[in-house]
Amino acid sequence: MNAKYKRYQRQQEQFPQHLVPQWKDNKCEHGYQWCQGDPIQEGWIAVRGCVIYTDTATVKSFIDATGKEHQRNVYYRPTTGNCTCKLAYDGLDDLLHNLDGK
Numbered sequence: 355m356n357a358k359y360k361r362y363q364r365q366q367e368q369f370p371q372h373l374v375p376q377w378k379d380n381k382c383e384h385g386y387q388w389c390q391g392d393p394i395q396e397g398w399i400a401v402r403g404c405v406i407y408t409d410t411a412t413v414k415s416f417i418d419a420t421g422k423e424h425q426r427n428v429y430y431r432p433t434t435g436n437c438t439c440k441l442a443y444d445g446l447d448d449l450l451h452n453l454d455g456k
Contacts, residue, residue: 369406369450371416373428375443386435393429400442401428406450 374393381387389396403425406413415423431441445451 368416369413369426370448371418371424371426373404373426373443373445373448373450375429375431375441376447377431378441382433382435382437382439382441384433384435384437384439386433386437386439388431388441389434391431393431398430398432398440399427400430400440404428 372394377390378388393399403414404427406426413426415425417423428443430443433439433441
């Protein structure tokens with residue numbers, strides 16, 4: 355993790371464009387599996403327009419390959435069952451921490 359942090363500091367690595375929870379082979383508290391679909395294609399958006407704060411910058415968007423600017427969204431995964439449980443993006447692999455609890 356320390357190496358990744360240094361790459362961010364040196365601007366050798368960018369924050370992910372889409373903040374998506376990885377599929378986990380476990381179950382929600384009701385015993386249902388998490389959906390394996392693509393949260394981006396399915397539109398499972400938890401937060402629109404996420405802002406990333408660092409010690410040197412405020413990152414509000416990303417630029418795609420065509421040069422167009424987009425807001426960064428945070429996604430979730432629902433379950434395959436009849437409950438309303440959601441697998442949230444935790445940000446740990448990207449060294450991002452949720453500060454407002456959404």
